[in-house]
Amino acid sequence: xxxxxxxxxxxxxxxxxxxTRSGTVRAVKDVSFTLNKGEILALxxxxxxxxxxxxxxxxxxxxxxxxxxxxxxxxxxMPLHKADQQMLNDVRGRxxxxxxxxxxxxxxxxxxxxxxxxxxxxxxxxxSWSNIEAETEKLLHxxxxxxxxxxxxxxxxxxxxxxxxxVMIALALACRSRVLIADEPTTGLDVTTQKSIMDLINxxxxxxxxxxxxxxxxxxxxxQYCDKFVVMEKGQxxxxxxxxxxxxxxxxxxxxxxxxxxxxxxxxxxxxxAQAPTYLELAEPIIPEQPLITVTGLRKVYGETKATWLPFKxxxxxxxxxxxxxxxxxxxxxxxxxxGxxxxxxTTTRMLTRLEDPSAGQIIFDGIDITExxxxxxxxxxxxxxxxxxxxxxxxxxxxxxCVFDLIAEPLLRLGPKINKQDxxxxxxxxxxxxxxxxxxxxxxxxxxxxxxxxxxGIARAVALAPKLLILDEPTSALDVSVQATxxxxxxxxxxxxxxxxxxxxxxxxxxxxxxxxxxxMKEGEIVEQGRTAEVMNHPVHDYxxxxxxxxxxxxxxx
Amino acid sequence: MxxxxxxxxxxxxxxxxxxxxxLSLISLSLFGLYVFVAVTASYWIPFDPLKSxxxxxxxxxxxxxxxxxxxxxRDVFSRVMIATRxxxxxxxxxxxxxxxIGTALGSMAAYFGGWYERIICRVGDIVLAFPLxxxxxxxxxxxxxxxxxxxxATAIINIxxxxxxxxxxxxxxxxxxxxxxxxxxxxxxxxxxxxxxxPNCLPNLVVQISTNMGWAILNAAGLSFIGLGVRPxxxxxxxxxxxxxxxxxxxxxxxxxxxxxxxxxxVFSFNLLGDTLRDLVDPQKRT
Numbered sequence: 001x002x003x004x005x006x007x008x009x010x011x012x013x014x015x016x017x018x019x020t021r022s023g024t025v026r027a028v029k030d031v032s033f034t035l036n037k038g039e040i041l042a043l044x045x046x047x048x049x050x051x052x053x054x055x056x057x058x059x060x061x062x063x064x065x066x067x068x069x070x071x072x073x074x075x076x077x078m079p080l081h082k083a084d085q086q087m088l089n090d091v092r093g094r095x096x097x098x099x100x101x102x103x104x105x106x107x108x109x110x111x112x113x114x115x116x117x118x119x120x121x122x123x124x125x126x127x128s129w130s131n132i133e134a135e136t137e138k139l140l141h142x143x144x145x146x147x148x149x150x151x152x153x154x155x156x157x158x159x160x161x162x163x164x165x166x167v168m169i170a171l172a173l174a175c176r177s178r179v180l181i182a183d184e185p186t187t188g189l190d191v192t193t194q195k196s197i198m199d200l201i202n203x204x205x206x207x208x209x210x211x212x213x214x215x216x217x218x219x220x221x222x223x224q225y226c227d228k229f230v231v232m233e234k235g236q237x238x239x240x241x242x243x244x245x246x247x248x249x250x251x252x253x254x255x256x257x258x259x260x261x262x263x264x265x266x267x268x269x270x271x272x273x274a275q276a277p278t279y280l281e282l283a284e285p286i287i288p289e290q291p292l293i294t295v296t297g298l299r300k301v302y303g304e305t306k307a308t309w310l311p312f313k314x315x316x317x318x319x320x321x322x323x324x325x326x327x328x329x330x331x332x333x334x335x336x337x338x339x340g341x342x343x344x345x346x347t348t349t350r351m352l353t354r355l356e357d358p359s360a361g362q363i364i365f366d367g368i369d370i371t372e373x374x375x376x377x378x379x380x381x382x383x384x385x386x387x388x389x390x391x392x393x394x395x396x397x398x399x400x401x402x403c404v405f406d407l408i409a410e411p412l413l414r415l416g417p418k419i420n421k422q423d424x425x426x427x428x429x430x431x432x433x434x435x436x437x438x439x440x441x442x443x444x445x446x447x448x449x450x451x452x453x454x455x456x457x458g459i460a461r462a463v464a465l466a467p468k469l470l471i472l473d474e475p476t477s478a479l480d481v482s483v484q485a486t487x488x489x490x491x492x493x494x495x496x497x498x499x500x501x502x503x504x505x506x507x508x509x510x511x512x513x514x515x516x517x518x519x520x521x522m523k524e525g526e527i528v529e530q531g532r533t534a535e536v537m538n539h540p541v542h543d544y545x546x547x548x549x550x551x552x553x554x555x556x557x558x559x
Numbered sequence: 560m561x562x563x564x565x566x567x568x569x570x571x572x573x574x575x576x577x578x579x580x581x582l583s584l585i586s587l588s589l590f591g592l593y594v595f596v597a598v599t600a601s602y603w604i605p606f607d608p609l610k611s612x613x614x615x616x617x618x619x620x621x622x623x624x625x626x627x628x629x630x631x632x633r634d635v636f637s638r639v640m641i642a643t644r645x646x647x648x649x650x651x652x653x654x655x656x657x658x659x660i661g662t663a664l665g666s667m668a669a670y671f672g673g674w675y676e677r678i679i680c681r682v683g684d685i686v687l688a689f690p691l692x693x694x695x696x697x698x699x700x701x702x703x704x705x706x707x708x709x710x711x712a713t714a715i716i717n718i719x720x721x722x723x724x725x726x727x728x729x730x731x732x733x734x735x736x737x738x739x740x741x742x743x744x745x746x747x748x749x750x751x752x753x754x755x756x757x758p759n760c761l762p763n764l765v766v767q768i769s770t771n772m773g774w775a776i777l778n779a780a781g782l783s784f785i786g787l788g789v790r791p792x793x794x795x796x797x798x799x800x801x802x803x804x805x806x807x808x809x810x811x812x813x814x815x816x817x818x819x820x821x822x823x824x825x826v827f828s829f830n831l832l833g834d835t836l837r838d839l840v841d842p843q844k845r846t
Contacts, residue, residue, distance in 0.1 A: 380747070
């Protein structure tokens with residue numbers, strides 16, 4: 001039996017080098033921390049801070065060009081930093097297990113869940129071959145999957161993201177691992193799913209004495225579950241503290257910046273940075289009586305009457321993506337659209353932007369029913385430039401072959417009035433300034449920009465023609481919190497400056513709460529609740545809204 | 560990475576690629592050499608490739624005739640060199656035709672879907688169901704035995720490959736968000752397809768172009784080897800090999816070896832060139 005005061009895993013003065021074309025780069029240096037039994041440690045930092053590299057080095061899972069330069073990793077008295085392949089194979093999975101960000105792609109798509117589990121048991125020498133089946137079922141039970149027979153015989157693609165993550169955890173538990181390294185385990189999952197996964201991990205920690213390293217950028221999530229915080233910046237630990245001390249006494253400027261930028265902790269977008277943004281001088285736009293856009297009975301059904309190659313047989317397996325929604329947006333207003341994945345949010349935005357034709361319903365924009373114009377004809381319609389969109393994925397939404405200038409100039413050239421070269425250049429430069437993009441970047445290609453810069457290009461392009469309605473489809477979900485803070489402030493500034501109306505689509509209720517005046521809650525294609533932000537947040541009526549509110553991580557003990 | 564954001568010229572890019580990867584250097588210089596020979600051969604070849612002189616027939620390679628002489632006393636070196644223009648010409652034009660038609664059909668099939676897709680893809684599948692060389696023989700036999708028909712035949716049998724690759728590439732790109740962004744910026748569907756989506760498919764298409772080039776040369780040479788298309792006395796690698804094949808048994812190896820080797824080297828260099836061209840057109844490879 002191990003003495004309780006020796007840590008389960010300890011890392012001392014770790015340094016990791018990467019060989020690159022321009023020489024050796026030290027990605028991580030002087031990292032030391034310890035992990036005890038039954039403890040959840042949060043490894044927090046923004047992208048590129050070295051948090052994942054640190055965690056991967058524990059199991060020696062670094063890329064080929066990476067190597068451990070200095071330091072020790074001691075697990076249970078074993079020096080993992082000088083372990084040979086044999087020892088690593090024994091430790092991986094059996095002693096220390098990992099779960100990853102995208103559970104759907106971590107499971108082998110051509111193997112059933114049951115096969116994954118029994119494989120794991122066999123390779124790590126499960127003593128009895130005869131009751132592997134029973135053991136598999138027990139494991140699935142343990143991760144709170146109650147539909148065991150179905151899940152066991154299902155392929156990963158037949159399961160939801162949350163289910164796949166449970167299976168991953170079951171795999172990690174299969175051999176009674178004592179340490180679990182979770183790399184952003186809930187990113188990309190719905191809030192309700194996120195809560196159930198984190199609760200599951202938390203229960204395993206409390207009941208089985210599992211030790212967890214949670215790599216995350218979400219401080220509000222970490223604050224709810226973690227006992228110990230390690231904050232990394234640029235490959236170094238800047239702060240290391242227990243939960244209480246971390247939130248009360250943290251003094252490092254980087255930690256302060258991170259804490260400020262975390263949406264859960266602030267009431268308005270302006271509070272996200274230490275310095276008050278300049279737009280506060282601008283008055284809140286006055287919202288007129290007349291709505292900008294009124295949507296009535298908007299409906300989209302896919303695959304309604306699909307003819308097969310047999311002339312007499314028609315398959316009808318309709319899928320109702322949006323089941324008749326009614327709402328309106330006023331000029332100068334930001335409306336939040338909230339809902340889980342598959343709730344019809346994206347279909348709604350595609351119909352509003354007229355990239356897709358609705359099956360039924362009306363969209364009255366500025367007194368004109370734009371559903372009467374087909375999506376094909378709308379491209380040349382004068383109203384095209386009044387409805388623009390900022391996309392979720394800042395990388396995927398920029399054409400990789402076009403430089404920043406071309407990207408911003410595109411809508412001006414295609415939809416704007418005729419413009420000469422100098423005016424165009426001036427206009428693009430003004431837009432770049434407006435979104436805070438340095439002019440040195442104007443000739444760069446998208447892959448030479450950071451995530452935040454790409455998001456700015458996307459916003460500059462969308463506001464280039466001063467549209468009346470801007471649809472924001474989770475514009476910050478791929479960004480770090482501090483970048484998110486500046487992008488949100490930029491959006492708020494543009495709304496006040498230009499009097500734009502926003503439809504802000506998000507699953508992050510904290511962000512929606514700060515930015516929008518009214519909220520629409522969508523579930524399974526229907527708008528189940530709508531109203532003023534404060535009312536919906538504080539007094540939700542519909543059960544789904546209530547469960548959403550309960551699922552968002554709140555720092556209970558800190559407040 | 561910070562100060563290098565001026566636009567690079569194609570030549571600078573090629574220089575960089577060649578310095579980074581020796582295979583790129585080899586394939587680029589071989590390709591350059593072939594193009595140079597094709598363009599200028601008529602100015603510097605030592606003998607008239609068509610002039611026969613039976614008194615020096617079937618000489619082994621010597622200082623005067625580097626690749627020897629054939630049964631009519633023609634200089635093999637001059638004939639092999641002058642044939643470069645014809646062979647590269649056939650390959651370039653055949654590949655150009657099949658690239659334009661094939662990628663246009665394939666990208667429309669993927670972008671617009673529905674009946675376009677079904678018809679285009681099934682027709683492509685039907686063409687692929689034939690043994691392609693036999694099909695090319697048939698096309699030339701039906702349309703008439705001429706050089707231009709060899710080009711058409713080579714183009715037709717290559718079109719389905721371009722349809723398939725273009726369709727696969729476009730259907731991957733079609734769902735990316737920049738396509739929606741392009742539509743929102745007021746691009747019509749056709750413009751979105753040709754100006755936004757298509758250039759992003761190029762990296763994989765140029766690999767196909769390059770390997771296809773080698774394949775087209777082989778195909779043209781094969782057709783003339785069996786007596787279709789280009790006809791003697793014109794100099795063409797396939798004909799040269801065919802003529803030389805009669806003399807292998809009697810020991811005149813040079814008649815087959817040299818045109819065969821030059822042909823092989825051409826195909827080899829085109830196959831190597833693919834990766835270099837892909838790196839050239841892929842913006843992500845730029846630092």
